[in-house]
Amino acid sequence: MSDAAEIKQAAEWIAKADGMLITAGAGMGVDSGLPDFRGPEGFWRAYPALRHHGYSFEAMANPEGFVRHPRLAWGFYGHRLALYRATQPHDGFRLLLQWSSRMKHGAFVFTSNVDGQFQRAGFSHERIVECHGAIDFMQCVDACTSDIWPASGFVPIVDANRCELINAMPLCPHCGRLARPNILMFGDWNWIDAQTERQERRLANWLPKVERLVVVELGAGRALPTVRRFSERHGPRVVRINPREHGIAPNVGVGIAGGAVASLTRIHEMLHR
Template identity: 60%
Template sequence: MQAMLSTAARWLAEADGLLITAGAGMGIDSGLPDFRGPGGFWAAYPALRGARLDFTEIANPAAFERDPTLAWGFYGHRLDLYRQTPPHAGFHLLRDLAQGLPKGAFVFTSNVDGQFQKAGFPTERVCEIHGSIHHLQCLSDCKGRIWSADGFVPQVDTAQCRLRNALPHCPDCGGLARPNILMFGDWGWVERRTAQQQQALAEWLPTVDRLVCIEIGAGTQIPTVRRFSERCGGRLIRLNPNEPDLPAGIEGVALPLGGLAGLMALAGALSPP
């Protein structure tokens, strides 16, 4: 482990730009729930266990059509939770590391929680590949508009997982609004905002000569983040306590550590006593 940490620290000391790729495991150390597997999901939302609804069924546009107060009970609770939850110290370690690099950092994440922005990362340097819970869109995509969720304050009956206050509506057609998040079975997601973020990332990457990618908590169940990390062209530092393995041909270091523990270990290797 120490030899791998030393290699990772040397790479970071040589880097001129940092790509941060983050999956669901990044938020666990902030206390955010883990939805991997029905056990973890139903532990966070026991009302949905009683209804025998798993994550793929409630995180689905069809749920808003079938039972909007239940769907918004789930997403409204998450929106409120993400607004209230402070990012863990690992976010700040990454931000401090990025500030010392000539090209800074860019974030590529499948998380919709907005934790990187809350931790002080510039909005223009974050690519949220699955969208953001802090933005809304029309369920029927009447005009392709995306707007801020700041004006929506959900009141949720957590025992029933149901929204108690008024449902959010589209300012154009008056129809039901939904989060601007890519869901399961989703053909109506308005991807314009994410596409613009992807373009900004695509323009930044070629400006970096000595790229290092730190990947945190990105699993194989939904491999979007892992695949991007592996093809970005830089040296890869993978932090994952359960699936740390690297494919053949990748110049990388695999550390079987969680997000916060791994980032603290890297920080310690960069600044030894």
Template identity: 55%
Template sequence: MSISPVLLARAAELIQQADGLIVAAGAGMGVDSGLPDFRGNSGFWQAYPALGRARLDFASAASPRTFEQDPALAWGFYGHRLALYRSTVPHAGFDLLRAWAERMPQGCAVFTSNVDGQFQKAGFDAQRIYECHGSIHHLQCLDSCHQAIWEADAFAPQVDANACRLLNAAPVCPHCGGLARPNILMFSDWNWVERRSAAQAGRLQSWLARVQHPLVIELGAGTAVPSVRHFSQHVLQSHGGRLIRINPREPEVADRHDVGLAAGALDGLLAIENALSSAR
């Protein structure tokens, strides 16, 4: 990987000028920790060959209908992911972001489309994390009998990885006794309980109102699922922020004052840290 020293120097300058850091992260943020990003059917089926044999794509597997029609398969998929995320160690880039933010007067907030809980595990303040698609570490009723959301800590999934099927009992709703599901916004999902994410959004907006010179560092967020990119654009337009976009395939930025780095998340962050070290 070769990144322009001029771009890295500009990125270091933006970090030094900011009084608050917004980390905006998509699926590519977790790749360096060993997590799959499900890019296309081939990548998804490589991670879940049983679903590939059944020709079940990500949008079909990640839907309430699969929980209704085949709960063991749906929880096989999500149970495997839950166990994977619980065991994954966040890569060193998370620590770099926290260290940069600690030097800023307003610190850091996180906006992420990821449901893996890696920012909490890496030590970021849970009160400043907005998970716009929910969290796999929280559950809700499949039928939305109640607006309750509860932690999944008591659920230890046992999964037949070859068949992608749950072997033990699935979690149930404490209010109606029906099937529980992850508190995640799925495809064709009309019953997602968004109360928790809405509260996170409110806290993030309150924090943004206090920041005078926000900097968005956007990592691994492409245009296929544009939630993170839309948020980055909102900060730039509504709060006068600047942007460092780190993306190996789509690093382009619209404003010449911003920075786009064609790199993976960890490589890009390490390169910026080297530039910061040289500037100190």
């Protein structure tokens, strides 16, 4: 199938759908200027101070970091929190909102991203599953209770040259020990998943109502295939958008080689021919 044919097929599925499942990985944020940490070099370009320490993304995205070097761990996550708060969601979010607003059952989002960009773009928090948690919420580093709380009161100040938090570290309101983001990390046994479980229940209640589902997958790579596998389970009308890893079985969907904004814009133009 040619590229033009894939765009046309995607537009036809979207035009006929009565509900849209939007699935998104780290590549979704690239057009907004967010790093996707693709490989160690990409990670170190975003955080050059961590190259000096020799820390990889896997080493930083690890609960052990909050025990061994908490100011460095909060420097990394504090910088990300400030970056996500300051980032304007790209135009692709608007197009997805516009398409889904015309569908009987609207849209539901399933994302491995922790950046809160879908909420900032105007999607209802009641229609989003954050399968790896969210940086906008905190929990106790020891999970002393199952509570999580908004990070809105925490304004991180980070020394970029050292990637270390300068101001006071956030603490658990229950036990007074260190708090951490409510994000699923590598080797993480203390992540509190109650909010994600509630989100997944809402999605499970929504899906059976949709008769003509279209799945639009954006920026989900093979390295952590959670989102790709989730999309494929909900075929056969999956639109996979990815600059490098757009391959998909023909009986599951179509693949479009490109970034989020460019590809969604091409589909939008086809919808309005």
